[in-house]
Amino acid sequence: MSQWVVLAVNSVSLGGLLFLLSAGFSLIFGLMRIPNLTHGSLFMLGAYVGVTGLRLGLDFWSAALLSGLAMAVLGGAMERLLLRRLQGQELPQVLLTLGLSFIVADLCLMEWTGDPISVSTPATLRGFVPVLGFVFPVYRLAIVLIAAAIAAALWLMLDRTRLGAMIRAGVDDPAIARVMGIPVSRLFTAVFCLGAGLAGFAGMLGAPILSVYPGLDGEMLPLALIVVILGGSGSLPGALVGSFVIGVLYNFGPALFPELAYVVLFLPMLLVLVLRPQGLFGRQTP
Amino acid sequence: MKPAALALAGVALLTLPYWIGGPYYVNIASQILIWAVFALGLNVLVGYGGLVSLGHAGLFGTAAYAAAWLVAAGAGQLAAATGAIGLTLLMSALFAVLALRATGIGFLMITLALGQILWGIAYRWISLTNGDNGINLSARPMPLGLSLASPAAFYFATLVIFALAVGMMACFVASPFGASLRGTRDQPRRMSALGYDVWLIRFLAVLFSGFWTGIAGLLFCYYDQFVSPHLLTLSSSAEVLLMVISGGSGTLLGPIAGAALVVAMKTIASAYIERWNLVLGAIFVAIIVLMPEGLVPGSRRLWRWALQRRGTPAEGVAR
Numbered sequence: 001m002s003q004w005v006v007l008a009v010n011s012v013s014l015g016g017l018l019f020l021l022s023a024g025f026s027l028i029f030g031l032m033r034i035p036n037l038t039h040g041s042l043f044m045l046g047a048y049v050g051v052t053g054l055r056l057g058l059d060f061w062s063a064a065l066l067s068g069l070a071m072a073v074l075g076g077a078m079e080r081l082l083l084r085r086l087q088g089q090e091l092p093q094v095l096l097t098l099g100l101s102f103i104v105a106d107l108c109l110m111e112w113t114g115d116p117i118s119v120s121t122p123a124t125l126r127g128f129v130p131v132l133g134f135v136f137p138v139y140r141l142a143i144v145l146i147a148a149a150i151a152a153a154l155w156l157m158l159d160r161t162r163l164g165a166m167i168r169a170g171v172d173d174p175a176i177a178r179v180m181g182i183p184v185s186r187l188f189t190a191v192f193c194l195g196a197g198l199a200g201f202a203g204m205l206g207a208p209i210l211s212v213y214p215g216l217d218g219e220m221l222p223l224a225l226i227v228v229i230l231g232g233s234g235s236l237p238g239a240l241v242g243s244f245v246i247g248v249l250y251n252f253g254p255a256l257f258p259e260l261a262y263v264v265l266f267l268p269m270l271l272v273l274v275l276r277p278q279g280l281f282g283r284q285t286p
Numbered sequence: 287m288k289p290a291a292l293a294l295a296g297v298a299l300l301t302l303p304y305w306i307g308g309p310y311y312v313n314i315a316s317q318i319l320i321w322a323v324f325a326l327g328l329n330v331l332v333g334y335g336g337l338v339s340l341g342h343a344g345l346f347g348t349a350a351y352a353a354a355w356l357v358a359a360g361a362g363q364l365a366a367a368t369g370a371i372g373l374t375l376l377m378s379a380l381f382a383v384l385a386l387r388a389t390g391i392g393f394l395m396i397t398l399a400l401g402q403i404l405w406g407i408a409y410r411w412i413s414l415t416n417g418d419n420g421i422n423l424s425a426r427p428m429p430l431g432l433s434l435a436s437p438a439a440f441y442f443a444t445l446v447i448f449a450l451a452v453g454m455m456a457c458f459v460a461s462p463f464g465a466s467l468r469g470t471r472d473q474p475r476r477m478s479a480l481g482y483d484v485w486l487i488r489f490l491a492v493l494f495s496g497f498w499t500g501i502a503g504l505l506f507c508y509y510d511q512f513v514s515p516h517l518l519t520l521s522s523s524a525e526v527l528l529m530v531i532s533g534g535s536g537t538l539l540g541p542i543a544g545a546a547l548v549v550a551m552k553t554i555a556s557a558y559i560e561r562w563n564l565v566l567g568a569i570f571v572a573i574i575v576l577m578p579e580g581l582v583p584g585s586r587r588l589w590r591w592a593l594q595r596r597g598t599p600a601e602g603v604a605r
Contacts, residue, residue: 086574110561
């Protein structure tokens with residue numbers, strides 16, 4: 001019994017992390033029409049930068065913010081300097097992000113070696129709290145709360161602000177948005193920074209539970225990909241629902257079908273592709 | 287000029303084990319030929335169909351794993367090879383049914399995900415695939431009673447298959463089917479208005495591509511006599527895609543030149559540094575940013591640009 005509760009808690013906290021990762025991925029995909037294949041790399045690099053921050057004596061939260069900021073800057077630079085040169089050519093853009101992801105993975109291997117690095121949970125969030133007769137690890141609950149807060153902030157930003165309205169317009173119809181005077185290309189940079197920053201922050205936030213190791217990028221990228229295919233590109237509720245579905249499958253899959261865990265993970269994606277290709281919350285693209 | 291060049295290339299390939307100097311280089315030549323077959327197979331989709339797949343290493347690995355597994359389970363070599371190709375074709379059909387619900391980026395994403403599933407099966411389904419430890423192939427097959435154990439013998443066998451692949455690709459490009467596939471790449475709506483079944487043409491193209499990918503996987507399994515999940519990684523898929531794009535997609539010689547280039551780079555790079563992925567990524571980025579149409583046409587364009595001193599807008603962008 002308690003094993004299932006533990007799995008459930010793990011599912012929800014992983015769902016929270018995945019949401020932070022895939023919200024940006026989904027917005028970038030929705031707006032620029034490309035899956036950013038460096039997203040897993042940004043997650044991993046964010047975690048590594050955070051580790052270095054910790055070694056330099058920063059506390060956990062400053063390190064996490066530092067990761068987020070560093071990745072936002074890197075993402076912005078990538079968009080401005082490289083992707084921008086291939087504007088309108090979606091395929092070369094995707095392949096470019098693929099090439100960059102190999103470079104980042106190898107540079108990380110050089111700088112931080114191949115040994116997994118474990119990050120200790122911040123001191124204030126160690127231990128367990130009893131809820132309804134079960135004990136929950138505080139840190140995992142904190143992740144869920146942080147993800148919920150960021151989800152709410154993102155939703156407010158997208159739904160209530162001018163910037164959000166422009167992003168939504170860009171996702172729905174970039175050509176018309178441009179005609180209406182919305183600076184779509186500046187939005188590209190802004191959204192790329194935002195998505196990259198969230199991915200980096202999520203990397204550090206996840207480090208105490210996932211630890212940091214080479215190959216983390218390749219592990220996270222397909223998850224973000226499935227979340228977005230499930231939820232629909234450019235849709236925040238889609239990313240939220242998709243993240244929790246994948247969080248549950250990722251934790252319960254190996255427990256129920258140890259050898260087919262990976263297949264179980266991808267099955268809902270295949271179902272969605274067959275039954276509803278635009279994703280659960282996605283709109284039919286014209 | 288052209289037949290002379292072809293004849294020269296043919297003679298060079300046929301006599302290669304005698305002048306290249308050592309079994310090490312013969313083995314590298316075999317590797318290049320195997321990857322060239324793989325790249326030719328992928329080029330059917332990327333170059334002629336306009337469908338970029340990032341999951342082809344999954345098909346390549348399916349063939350290699352199936353052959354090694356069947357031989358290990360006691361099947362004869364011929365039965366194992368037939369079974370492996372049959373399974374690869376089935377897998378290609380599955381890829382096609384799922385991935386052809388989209389084109390462009392959608393196709394790329396779905397094939398990427400499917401490739402990752404197959405990698406996951408190879409890596410995690412330990413009772414079937416032996417996980418990270420892989421499967422050993424006890425011996426190379428002996429077609430017509432000939433032993434392929436020596437590097438030169440294996441090279442010649444690979445060369446025969448490679449020549450078949452090139453010949454079949456040339457027929458395919460010139461055939462009405464090849465023309466209709468190019469039609470679905472350039473003008474899918476017009477093609478369907480003209481009464482062509484665009485989906486079916488693409489489906490057959492995936493099967494054709496999967497067939498040669500499977501052959502390449504089979505050859506690789508015989509070459510290495512060992513299969514591991516590494517064959518199915520995203521970086522393998524990216525490597526073969528790089529071969530197609532770097533050489534020039536949609537041409538017959540491009541993927542072959544690309545395979546030679548990438549295998550040579552990989553061999554040279556791994557002799558000096560361990561960071562092959564870094565080099566792979568860097569070439570990828572350089573080619574896409576500087577010469578999206580591939581090395582041969584790209585260098586020609588740069589040469590012209592250097593002559594004229596005034597940049598004309600790039601005409602041939604990668605599809």
